[in-house]
Amino acid sequence: xxxxxxxxxxxxxxxxxxxxxxxxxxxxxxxxxxxxxxxxxxxxxxxxxxxxxxxxxxxxxxxxxxxxxxxxxxxxxxxxxxxxxxxxxxxxxxxxxxxxxxxxxxxxxxxxxxxxxxxxxxxxxxxxxxxxxxxxxxxxxxxxxxxxxxxxxxxxxxxxxxxxxxxxxxxxxxxxxxxxxxxxxxxxxxxxxxxxxxxxxxxxxxxxxxxxxxxxxxxxxxxxxxxxxxxxxxxxxxxxxxxxxxxxxxxxxxxxxxxxxxxxxxxxxxxxxxxxxxxxxxxxxxxxxxxxxxxxxxxxxxxxxxxxxxxxxxxxxxxxxxxxxxxxxxxxxx
Amino acid sequence: xxxxxxxxxxxxxxxxxxxxxxxxxxxxxxxxxxxxxxxxxxxxxxxxxxxxxxxxxxxxxxxxxxxxxxxxxxxxxxxxxxxxxxxxxxxxxxxxxxxxxxxxxxxxxxxxxxxxxxxxxxxxxxxxxxxxxxxxxxxxxxxxxxxxxxxxxxxxxxxxxxxxxxxxxxxxxxxxxxxxxxxxxxxxxxxxxxxxx
Ligand SMILES: Cc1cc2nc3c(=O)[nH]c(=O)nc-3n(C[C@H](O)[C@H](O)[C@H](O)COP(=O)(O)OP(=O)(O)OC[C@H]3O[C@@H](n4cnc5c(N)ncnc54)[C@H](O)[C@@H]3O)c2cc1C
Ligand code: SF4
Ligand code: FES
Ligand code: FES
Numbered sequence: 001x002x003x004x005x006x007x008x009x010x011x012x013x014x015x016x017x018x019x020x021x022x023x024x025x026x027x028x029x030x031x032x033x034x035x036x037x038x039x040x041x042x043x044x045x046x047x048x049x050x051x052x053x054x055x056x057x058x059x060x061x062x063x064x065x066x067x068x069x070x071x072x073x074x075x076x077x078x079x080x081x082x083x084x085x086x087x088x089x090x091x092x093x094x095x096x097x098x099x100x101x102x103x104x105x106x107x108x109x110x111x112x113x114x115x116x117x118x119x120x121x122x123x124x125x126x127x128x129x130x131x132x133x134x135x136x137x138x139x140x141x142x143x144x145x146x147x148x149x150x151x152x153x154x155x156x157x158x159x160x161x162x163x164x165x166x167x168x169x170x171x172x173x174x175x176x177x178x179x180x181x182x183x184x185x186x187x188x189x190x191x192x193x194x195x196x197x198x199x200x201x202x203x204x205x206x207x208x209x210x211x212x213x214x215x216x217x218x219x220x221x222x223x224x225x226x227x228x229x230x231x232x233x234x235x236x237x238x239x240x241x242x243x244x245x246x247x248x249x250x251x252x253x254x255x256x257x258x259x260x261x262x263x264x265x266x267x268x269x270x271x272x273x274x275x276x277x278x279x280x281x282x283x284x285x286x287x288x289x290x291x292x293x294x295x296x297x298x299x300x301x302x303x304x305x306x307x308x309x310x311x312x313x314x315x316x317x318x319x320x321x322x323x324x325x326x327x328x329x330x331x332x333x334x
Numbered sequence: 335x336x337x338x339x340x341x342x343x344x345x346x347x348x349x350x351x352x353x354x355x356x357x358x359x360x361x362x363x364x365x366x367x368x369x370x371x372x373x374x375x376x377x378x379x380x381x382x383x384x385x386x387x388x389x390x391x392x393x394x395x396x397x398x399x400x401x402x403x404x405x406x407x408x409x410x411x412x413x414x415x416x417x418x419x420x421x422x423x424x425x426x427x428x429x430x431x432x433x434x435x436x437x438x439x440x441x442x443x444x445x446x447x448x449x450x451x452x453x454x455x456x457x458x459x460x461x462x463x464x465x466x467x468x469x470x471x472x473x474x475x476x477x478x479x480x481x482x483x484x485x486x487x488x489x490x491x492x493x494x495x496x497x498x499x500x501x502x503x504x505x506x507x508x509x510x511x512x513x514x515x516x517x518x519x520x521x522x523x524x525x526x527x528x529x530x531x
Contacts (some may be wrong), residue, residue: 001388003367003386003387004369004387005387006368006370006387006433022435027431027434028433029436030429030430031411031426031429032391034431035410035411035429037352038409038410047387047431049434051434052500063508075423079484099411099498100424100477100481100486100497101413101417101424101426101477101497101499102426102429102499104420104423104424104425105426105430136452164454190349236495236498237499
């Protein structure tokens with residue numbers, strides 16, 4: 001690990017001031033940062049610890065806008081009774097992520113800023129990784145790419161974005177609030193993670209020195225009939241091979257609103273727009289669900305190691321839609 | 335190894351945690367790197383030590399305080415062998431910087447027994463034969479008491495899910511689940527939260 005100075009910020013202003021210094025990185029739960037520093041992938045010379053900045057803590061799941069302070073832990077948000085009832089997909093995306101220990105440490109803001117688990121990115125013995133080493137190539141294109149993306153990749157990078165929470169937030173049109181030297185701004189979640197194109201090293205819309213302060217989710221009546229389905233190589237404590245966050249609002253038997261986002265399959269959280277459009281106004285049943293799921297992987301560009309993900313992605317969406325349909329119907333009956 | 339002169343007990347709370355800037359290298363080392371004067375509360379005792387800012391909580395416990403109960407497994411947050419409590423929450427000490435753990439009450443496996451009397455969870459692991467080599471066991475036990483305290487030990491299935499952050503290479507899982515169920519069923523387990531043991 002490269003040596004670094006440590007500063008525990010006392011306020012947001014203090015943090016922003018320190019964060020503007022050369023080589024600075026913000027420290028939240030450290031579950032991405034400390035890990036990547038130890039293996040030499042990240043090399044900050046200065047850590048600005050945000051844990052004592054009180055305005056970044058806390059969250060509120062009532063009201064017209066749900067607000068999650070960036071430093072709220074994944075565990076405390078996942079355990080929130082209101083969230084579990086009114087937005088099960090959001091709670092489940094956190095609960096099915098990492099482990100109980102990591103969820104106690106990790107923050108909901110840091111979660112959106114975690115780095116890919118691409119093996120070549122994490123292993124500095126491989127020089128060819130455009131993300132870690134811009135312009136060096138991409139070892140995954142012809143390498144071991146089973147875990148890589150089939151949607152949104154380019155010949156420069158096909159790394160998946162590993163956050164489950166970001167996928168669920170995408171389904172609900174969340175936004176990210178940031179504070180910087182120039183003041184505050186809000187970025188819609190679907191433009192927060194940047195498509196790879198030419199520059200896979202640029203990952204998010206966060207500018208140098210900016211602090212992610214909160215995550216905002218507009219209240220949605222589709223929230224109650226929502227779910228997060230995560231397919232993993234083992235039953236628990238693993239990243240998604242594929243996942244889907246789905247929310248439905250029915251009017252009688254018809255779909256008034258369908259929200260579908262995919263994870264584990266794409267380079268950024270992925271909205272399955274074609275599937276949503278196909279469902280809207282349709283009668284909800286197994287047939288319409290199958291038809292919608294068939295469109296979820298439109299535009300997929302698989303590699304030999306991950307071709308199975310095209311079918312897996314369809315089935316994940318189908319499964320999630322069926323579960324959400326059952327939740328919607330139970331909700332109406334109740 | 336533990337240097338007894340480094341650890342003093344019953345020191346007052348660190349007055350502030352300002353910037354930790356580079357200091358001169360310790361004698362016998364050539365490079366200068368940032369050294370922090372840390373104040374940490376571990377198992378109810380306050381320790382003050384001068385450490386490289388890169389030191390993790392796990393390395394501090396093991397190498398500087400001689401508390402080798404928490405184990406180093408993966409060193410990547412993936413196995414749970416290093417599990418300790420911080421203000422009553424289970425965490426992975428391998429991904430926690432010691433400098434960032436200041437101000438919290440850290441409890442390790444060494445802090446559980448009262449004299450010769452084992453904590454009920456330690457006793458349950460013995461009674462249910464919940465280990466073979468024992469390497470994962472301190473982490474399992476720390477995680478298990480937190481699992482019950484959190485209210486996530488309602489069924490065998492729930493225990494398996496909420497204990498999934500602790501791997502066991504020996505595959506002692508069935509008996510670990512039994513030990514946790516046993517203690518969960520006893521009610522009002524002693525739990526060291528904020529404020530220490
Ligand atoms: C073994 C393991 C398994 C995991 N499994 C999963 C999983 O299944 N699903 C999943 O979604 N995640 C998983 N994770 C990832 C984990 O959820 C993230 O590491 C965590 O959410 C990151 O949050 P943090 O608070 O620890 O961030 P940190 O590590 O502190 O920071 C991460 C990055 O964000 C920056 N940063 C943090 N907070 C802010 C802020 N407020 N403003 C500006 N910059 C900031 C930091 O500078 C750093 O670059 C796993 C991690 C591990 C180690
Ligand atoms: S997929 Fe992306 S992160 Fe992985 S080696 Fe290629 S450029 Fe690097
Ligand atoms: S050593 Fe910390 S989780 Fe494996
Ligand atoms: S008892 Fe050997 S690793 Fe668990």
